[in-house]
Amino acid sequence: MSLKHILLGMLANPASGYDLKKDFEYSLSNFWNAELAQIYPTLGKLEQDGLISSKVQPSSQGPNRKVYKRLKAGQNELTNWLKQGPIIPKMRIGYAAQFSFLQELNYEERLEFVYALQRDTKKRLAVLQKFVELYPLPGAEKQSEHFSTKQEKEAYALQALVIHHGLLRLQALLDWCDLAIAQMKAIK
Amino acid sequence: MSLKHILLGMLANPASGYDLKKDFEYSLSNFWNAELAQIYPTLGKLEQDGLISSKVQPSSQGPNRKVYKRLKAGQNELTNWLKQGPIIPKMRIGYAAQFSFLQELNYEERLEFVYALQRDTKKRLAVLQKFVELYPLPGAEKQSEHFSTKQEKEAYALQALVIHHGLLRLQALLDWCDLAIAQMKAIK
DNA sequence: TCGACCATGTAACTAGTTACATGATTCG
């Protein structure tokens, strides 16, 4: 199960299941997501396996929190996972499958399908753009000098790059929408 | 379950479960895949639901084939699905999650991670390129005039576009690999 | 005759989703 390793990675700093869910909802959701109903049992398994440990702490606002931290065994498991090389996802791109069946619809319905995809992509791009502004790539501008330690520079660069990955992906999709609309109009 | 609808879409022409698996392995695998162990039961459910029907036919080479064809109810189900608009996949991009944890590895290991991703992407791009050659976009060249009926032109254009979608996606990923390698070297 | 491919299926398991259950605090 990949989520085990993802949570292990996210636990660079101690956090509760609820905290981790928040992380998914923000920037992380561009490349992974998980529901609380999956996070809690998975944290339980990680603890059983001795990869993380938990400590109950009072919350400033609400019931007690169960804060997890990564153990040495968890650290090892994580680096081993990373050393096994990049995991190429099995593609399940629903809209692309649907697109290849668009002959079943008429001209207007087909175009509307692609317009809807375009609108959705623009919306998601607008959300991402805010993160891109928070994490501009080092080089072009003068940021990154803000960071004193090498650790901080590295952390910043990785964050910025992963956000940029989402950006390139969404831009490529938008380009494709334009192409599809043009082609579909051309053969009308 | 999306696979139900995908199979329904793929059954524009009658086919057996084995045939459909072949379709996944070729061009389709760029945006969807399914194993035979999932295809056979799903075809069974579709038949139970009265969306497709089957007929056992002798094979020229091997045991009897169970050939399915789409019924009117299946056609309706398919168009309703398409009219509900594009399905935006929940992203589960393993390598991107891993990338955001690369601080756990040292410089050489991190670079090797991205090089491995680059190699894999180039490989997949080379495979796709063969389909791109079979289905060049109409407009630039003189193909698509080969097709007499509007139906054929439309089918060709949709195929060409969906293949091009994969192309743009992989090219964006390659661009990102270059960017990541450059940035990571810059902050070494 | 052996391996590759044709062809269909079941069983056990893993991963992920949706719905439900519970209860505290904070802000308007």
Added chain:
DNA sequence: CGAATCATGTAACTAGTTACATGGTCGA
């Protein structure tokens, strides 16, 4: 006082994967 947010969990279900079982045909 009601809605939003904090906080953790279970149960039932859906989707997908891996392993296993069976057996036919064709070509080297």
